[in-house]
Amino acid sequence: MKILKKFLQYYRPYRFLFYADMFCALIVSLVDLAFPLILDYLSKNVFIKDKTVILNSILYVGIALLALYVLKYFCQYFIASWGHIMGARMENNMRRDLFYHLQRMSFSYYDENNTGQMMSILVSDLFDISELAHHGPENVFISAVKIIGSFAVLMFINFRMTLILLAVTVIMVVFSFYENKKMQRIFFDNRKKMGNINSSVQDSLLGIRVVKSFANEGIERKKFDKNNNAYRISREKSYKVMGKFIAGNTFFEGLLYVVILVSGAFFIADGSLKIPDLAVYALYINIFINPIDILINFAEQFQKGFAGFKRFMSILSVEPEIVDKKDAVTLENVRGDIEYRNVSFSYNSEKQVLKNINLKIEAGKKIAFVGPSGGGKTTICSLLPRFYDVSSGSVMIDGKDVKDVTLESLRNSIGIVQQDVYLFSGTLKENIGYGKPEASDEKIIRAAKEANIHDYIMSLDNGYDTYVGERGVRLSGGQKQRISIARVFLENPPILILDEATSALDNESENFIQKSLEKLAKNRTTIVIAHRLSTIRNADEIIVIDDEGIKERGSHSELLKKGGLYAYYYNMQFEGLDVRE
Template sequence: MSILKKFITYYRPYKNLFYADMFCALLVSIIDLAFPQILNYLAKNLFTQDKGVILNAIGFVGISLLLMYVIKYFCQYFIISWGHIMGARMETDMRKDLFSQFQRLSFSYYDKNNTGEMMSKLVVDLFDISELAHHGPENVFISALKIVGSFSILLLINVRMTLILLLVTIIMVFFSVYKNYKMAPSFSDSRIKIAAVNSSLQDSLAGVRVVKSFANENLERLKFQKHNHEFLESKNRIYKLMGSFHAWNSFFEGLLYVVIIVSGGIFIADGSLKVSDLAIYVLYINLFITPIDVLINYTESFQKGYAGFKRFIEVMETLPDIADKDTAEPLTDVKGDIIYKNVSFRYNDDSNVLDNVSLAIKPGKTIALVGPSGGGKTTLCSLLPRFYDVTAGSITIDGKDIRDVTLDSLRNAIGIVQQDVYMFDGSIRDNIAYGKAGATEMEIIEAAQNANIHEFILSLEQGYDSYVGERGVRLSGGQKQRLSIARVFLKNPPILILDEATSALDNESERYIQNSLEKLSKNRTTIVIAHRLSTIKNSDEIVVVTDEGIQERGDHKQLIEKAGIYARYYNMQFEGLE
């Protein structure tokens, strides 16, 4: 019932359209139910009259029937067109809500879920739900009206024969409910299997360059074939169940006709039923059986839509790990005074990545984090914009706990340049402008100039309108990196995080980017993660972080003189020691 209530909420914006759809469905049902009665009346009252009476009346009868079916035409048009439009609008609303929920969810959700599966929920599941949203109420309403209406008229024609018909129908309904119950898990399994197919496809296409570099196309084909075959097996199980389901229901429909013919023959023999009444009875049997058949055939759509909506609700009810408090206030006039106080952190139920770490960064200063991979440097930086929340301790900016300020204001105050740069599908201008909504052309150009990428952009045939390709495949690593720096220049944040921004670049690209980064870091509180120690020699403070916490801190000269971990790393890089 809770799922049904949530489903109904999506009808509310379109309730007038829904009521109009149901009204048209009512008219269609009345017209379908009226025709056999009209035929019965004409057969008994008009067609038994003489030729002149029939000819005088038949024109009026024909015009009335034609008008009736013109009304049915417009009703059917409304049901098919606007009914589907209503379903499509509801699908759009659900897709908007689901996408917004994906945007709200924290990094921890994406750590545990696959992109392909999320895309399946956003596209495949929601299409099935929209079909359910349109056809569900309409089919149930029309079918219920026709079943109740035709059954009532059948009772008026012959009570005993109709009660026999009811007994067979009840057996048929119980059988259908039982089979539906058996099919439900198979439809849910099918949703999971198609999500796995989408996941495999997304993974293989996103990594196609790695696939080809290892000549592993055949391996990817086999992986995809496995998921594809599992989906086929799931569909096979569904269709076998449906085959049995529909075959048995077809048998029951035939049984209804057998019962009517046999019982009708008996009742005609004993004089309690006229042959003409049996003919009308058979017409109403068709009206009685057809909506039952519609509901039975609708089973597959219902199961798909219901399974899809359950998956939709599971995502919508997932609470983000990171969210604003009710009392959260915007972070304003940021100076950049950052303090990590006794900070500990772990991912899920794992052991601590950071344990009781304390660190203070003064406004406008640059601090560098160095140390072995896995020591927690990136984690330490990820905690500042609250990509994850600390397990213990606190982080403050200008004396305010970051958990007490709004996420938007916090993240707007922080600019991040990462080693793995993501370029969005579109033009160079679009990718730079991502750093500031509504940026002017002059602001975009100035940001590019500050990032030492303006001249390169002008050398391209389409300049700032040049297409970067999916994930920026048309650009080199250094060019993408400078575009990402231009984004941050445009954002102009008071706090900056540089996460190994030059580690994957050649020497010439590194020189260009290092100049850009030095310009970007000026007068900003900056945290640098670096493996190339030459890039951090001028930092105000260097902190050596290992899996045992902070081991050393000081400027370059002090740490070299100390001859500890940092000095050893430095000598390994610049004196060729192994």
């Protein structure tokens, strides 16, 4: 009922279209029900009279029937066109709600869920849901009107024969109910298997360069075939159940005709049923069975749409872990003082990554984190913009807990340059201006110059309007990194996080980009995560972190003199060089 209630909410903006669709469906049903009644009336009251009366009467009846079928034409047009338009608009609203909801989800959600499954829901599931949204109420309503209307007429023609008909129909309904239960489970499994195919294709195509570099096309084909065959098997199961469902209902339909023929013969024999009434009865049996056929054919569509909507709701029902408080304030006039107070953190219920971290960073200072992978350096930085929330303790900016300020103002105050740069499909100008879409061309060019990428961009045929390709595939690692730096220059945040921003670059690119980063870090509170220790020698403070927490802290020269963990790492990287500074 909860799922149904949520489904019905999407009809609210289109109440007029819905009621108009149902009204047209009622007209169509009544027109279909009227014809046998008119035929029955004519055969009993008109066709038994003389030629003149028949010819005069049939002209008016023909005009009236033509008018009814013209009306039915316009109603059928409305159902087929505007009914589908209503479904498409509902699909559009559902897709919008799902995408907006996914945008609100925190990093932890994407750590545990596959984007291929989400794409499957956004595209194929929602299409089936929109078809259900349109055809569901319409088919059920038309079928109900026809079944109830024809059943009432059948009861009036012969009460006892209609009770026999009702008994067969009840058995048919019970059979359909149990088969529908099986179909529901199988179609839900279909959706999951289809999502697995999408995931496989997405992973393989996004990583196509890695696939080809290892000549692993065969492995990817095996992975795809596994998911593809699993989907095929699931579909085959669904078709077997569908076959049993359709064949069973077809059998019961045939049984209805057998029952009517046999019982009709008995009732004619005992004089309780007239032969003309049996002919009309047979016409209404067709009207009675036709909506049952519609419902049988609709069953597959219903199960697909219902399974899709359950998957849709399974995502919408997940509340984002990280949201604004009701009384959250805007973070303004940021100086850049940062403090971690007794901060502990773990991913879900796993082993603690951070335990009782206490750290103060003064505004405008440059702090560097070094240490082995998995020690928690990136995690500490991720807690500052609330990509994750602390398990205990608090993270402060200018004395304000980051949980007490709006996410938008918090993240607009922090610029991040990462090792793995993501560029969106589009132009260089659009990618540089991603953080500030309203920025003028002049500001974008100025940011590119600050990042030392302007001259390269101008050397391209289309300059700033050059298309970068999917994920920036047409650019080198160093060029993508400078685009990322230009983004932050344009955003101009008071706090900067450099997460191993040069570790994947060659020495020439690193030196080039290091100058850009030094320029970017000027007069900003800067946190640097670095594996190349040569890039952080000028940091105001270097903090050594391992899986036990903060081990050492001090300037480059102080830590070298101490001869501890930092000196060990430094000498490993620069063995043979002068390290007396």
